[in-house]
Each structure stands twice: as structure tokens, then as C-alpha cells.
Amino acid sequence: MSFTIFSFITAFIFSTFILVSVHLLRKNPSFIRKFGVKSVLIGYLLCLLRMLFTPEFSFTMTIELPKLVNGFYEKVYIEPIYVMSKETSYFSLFLGVWCSASLLLVIIFAVQYGLYLLRISRYSTCTSERIERILSQVQSEYPRRIRAEAFICPETAVPMGIGLWKKRILLPYGKYSDQELYYIIKHEYTHFYNRDLTVKFLVIVFCCIFWWNPAAYLLLRDISQILEIKCDLAATQNFSHRKKEEYLGIILNLLKDQGNGPQFKIIGALGMIKFKNNKSLVERFQAGMKPPQSVHKWVLPVIVTLYLIAFGMSYMAVIQPRFNPLDKDEMISDNGKVETILE
Numbered sequence: 229m230s231f232t233i234f235s236f237i238t239a240f241i242f243s244t245f246i247l248v249s250v251h252l253l254r255k256n257p258s259f260i261r262k263f264g265v266k267s268v269l270i271g272y273l274l275c276l277l278r279m280l281f282t283p284e285f286s287f288t289m290t291i292e293l294p295k296l297v298n299g300f301y302e303k304v305y306i307e308p309i310y311v312m313s314k315e316t317s318y319f320s321l322f323l324g325v326w327c328s329a330s331l332l333l334v335i336i337f338a339v340q341y342g343l344y345l346l347r348i349s350r351y352s353t354c355t356s357e358r359i360e361r362i363l364s365q366v367q368s369e370y371p372r373r374i375r376a377e378a379f380i381c382p383e384t385a386v387p388m389g390i391g392l393w394k395k396r397i398l399l400p401y402g403k404y405s406d407q408e409l410y411y412i413i414k415h416e417y418t419h420f421y422n423r424d425l426t427v428k429f430l431v432i433v434f435c436c437i438f439w440w441n442p443a444a445y446l447l448l449r450d451i452s453q454i455l456e457i458k459c460d461l462a463a464t465q466n467f468s469h470r471k472k473e474e475y476l477g478i479i480l481n482l483l484k485d486q487g488n489g490p491q492f493k494i495i496g497a498l499g500m501i502k503f504k505n506n507k508s509l510v511e512r513f514q515a516g517m518k519p520p521q522s523v524h525k526w527v528l529p530v531i532v533t534l535y536l537i538a539f540g541m542s543y544m545a546v547i548q549p550r551f552n553p554l555d556k557d558e559m560i561s562d563n564g565k566v567e568t569i570l571e
Contacts, residue, residue: 233305233319234548235284242542243279244443246271251450265458267531272447272454273427274535276434278542279441289545298549326440333436344497348381348390348398355379362409363397366417374420378413386482389416390497392425398497400482411463411475412482418463424455425497457512476513 250271253259259268304318311321355378363378378397388398397416404412419425431451435444464472 229283229285231283232546234546235288236282238546239278239282239542240441241547243275244441246278246538247275247443247447250275251446254450254454265454265461266528269427269451269454269458270532271535272431272451274539276431276447278539279438280434283543284546285543288543290548291545292549293547301549329439330437333439334433337432337436344390345394348383348396351381351383351398352377352379352396354381358406359399359409359413362406363413363417366410366414369414370417370421372421374417376417376420378416387412387416388497389419389425392429395420407474408478411478414463415459415475418459419455422459422462424459427451427455453511460512479512 250268254268304322306317308315308317309321310316359378359380363376367373367376374395376395376397378399380401381398382401384398384400386400390396390398397413399409399412428451431448435448438444460475464475467475
């Protein structure tokens with residue numbers, strides 16, 4: 229098993245193609261109802277994994293495309309350039325910039341998130357017996373109890389969940405009925421229960437690492453919406469049609485109030501709604517009121533099997549240039565330079 233520039237490029241092409249394909253399929257309103265939201269989520273996560281794990285195995289076949297690849301390979305990997313009087317290559321320069329920028333972005337995200345946690349911690353006492361009672365009621369409805377706290381945070385306009393370890397439900401300042409608090413807290417608690425924040429964090433870190441790949445930001449935007457739909461379906465799976473209407477009606481009311489509230493956006497949190505995004509809201513309503521109840525039990529295993537087959541097949545071939553040495557005693561070394569074999 230080895231990691232080369234060609235195995236990385238192959239993984240990049242495959243992951244981007246599958247990611248864009250799943251995105252286009254998801255935009256069809258009937259796709260989620262027919263195949264379920266989990267099938268979309270699994271497809272995205274496999275794309276993420278394929279982009280991170282890019283080896284070339286002993287059984288991997290080589291696809292030689294000299295006319296398409298040779299010029300790129302020679303220009304980027306072999307042809308020397310000089311940066312501050314030091315000889316390097318475009319690939320080495322890109323690798324250095326990539327690693328440095330990725331590390332910087334991860335550090336910035338970690339620092340920002342830490343500052344967010346400190347900023348909201350001062351509101352942790354802004355709770356009440358009523359909020360704690362409803363939170364306890366929601367916790368009792370799940371087989372596994374998760375430690376969490378809920379309190380009023382005047383700096384946010386929408387309810388949101390934050391925290392991988394110390395889980396907090398942030399409620400905008402306002403007057404809530406018991407029914408409204410119940411639906412809001414249940415939604416955010418369901419995010420915690422399904423580990424949706426962990427998935428969101430993985431995608432954010434992925435975007436920090438692959439900041440140069442536009443498809444990464446497409447994944448980040450889509451994953452937030454998919455997690456919201458998944459949470460709505462899980463939270464309302466035992467609701468009657470009337471209770472589902474009440475639940476979604478509260479989301480609509482929060483959307484109306486959001487325009488007048490503060491816009492304190494916390495990266496790495498999962499908010500209940502998205503402001504000024506009618507298409508996303510309509511998609512959530514359609515998925516919530518017409519859940520994929522007709523999906524047969526065999527659909528998800530079949531889709532996952534197809535995903536895994538495609539995932540495995542992506543390691544069967546790698547694109548490489550063909551090199552024809554001018555002399556039988558010359559070869560290309562690992563650093564891309566021509567070397568002479570001494571017998």
C-alpha cells in the first residue's frame with residue numbers, strides 16, 4: 229500500500245463525482261421520500277472517507293493516459309521552480325501551502341469555537357424550573373438519557389444545540405408556551421441523541437483540510453440541511469398528523485421572528501431553521517409531512533451495498549502518466565528526477 233499523487237487525484241475525481249451526483253439526486257423532492265434521508269447521509273460520509281483515505285494497493289490497476297496526464301505531471305511534479313532561491317516544484321509548493329492553510333483553519337475554528345463556548349457560558353444560569361421540567365420530560369422519552377442543559381441565550385435568534393461533551397440547548401429570548409418549549413427542546417435534544425453535532429464537526433474539519441475543494445463547501449451546506457430533515461423525521465416519528473403540523477408550525481413562527489433577532493452565528497452548532505432560505509424550509513416541511521413511510525426495509529441495505537461496491541471499485545484503478553525513458557539505463561526516481569542506473 230502506498231500513497232501517491234496519482235492515488236490522491238483519483239480519489240479526488242471519484243469523491244467529487246459521487247458527491248455532486250448525490251447532491252443532484254437529493255434536489256429531487258421525491259428522492260428522499262423514496263429512498264430515505266439516511267441513504268443521502270451515508271453517501272456523503274463515504275465521499276468524505278474516500279477523500280481522506282487515498283492509498284494505492286498492490287492490486288490497483290494503472291490506467292495510462294499519457295496525452296492527458298503527462299503534460300500536467302511534468303509541469304507540476306517534475307519541472308523545477310525557484311522560491312526564495314530554493315529549488316522546488318509546483319506540487320511541493322502546493323503541498324506546503326495546503327498543509328499550512330489547513331492547520332491555520334483548524335486552529336482558527338478551534339479558537340473561535342472555544343470563544344463561543346466561553347461567551348455563552350455566562351447565560352447558563354438563565355434557566356427556570358419550567359425549562360428544566362420540560363427538558364427532563366423529553367429526556368425520559370428516549371431509551372438512552374443524555375446529559376444536557378437548556379437556557380435562554382439572548383444573543384441567538386434561533387434555538388440551537390452546541391457542545392460535543394457539555395451539551396447545551398440555547399433558546400432565544402422570548403415568551404414560550406409549554407408546547408413550544410417541548411417541541412423546541414425535543415428537536416435539539418434529538419440532534420444530541422443522534423450525534424448529529426459529531427457529524428457536523430467532522431464535515432467542518434474536512435472543509436478546513438480540503439479548503440481548496442469547492443465540493444467540500446457543497447457538502448457542508450447539504451449536510452446541515454440533511455441533518456435537519458433527519459432530526460425532524462426522528463423527532464416526529466411517533467407524532468400524529470396534527471402534532472406534526474404543530475411542530476412544523478412552531479418552526480414557521482420562529483422563522484418569522486428571526487428577522488428581528490440578533491444574528492449571532494455559532495460555527496459548529498446546529499440551528500433549528502435557516503433564515504431567508506425558503507427552498508430549504510419547504511423541503512423540510514415536505515419531508516416532515518410526507519415522510520418516507522413507503523421505503524421498504526431492503527431499500528437502505530441495497531443502497532448501502534451499492535455505495536460500498538462503488539467505494540471498493542474506486543481502489544481498483546488509478547490514473548498515471550506513461551513514461552518512456554530515452555535510455556534503458558535511465559529511470560524516474562521518487563522525487564521526479566531522471567537518474568542513471570549504474571550496473
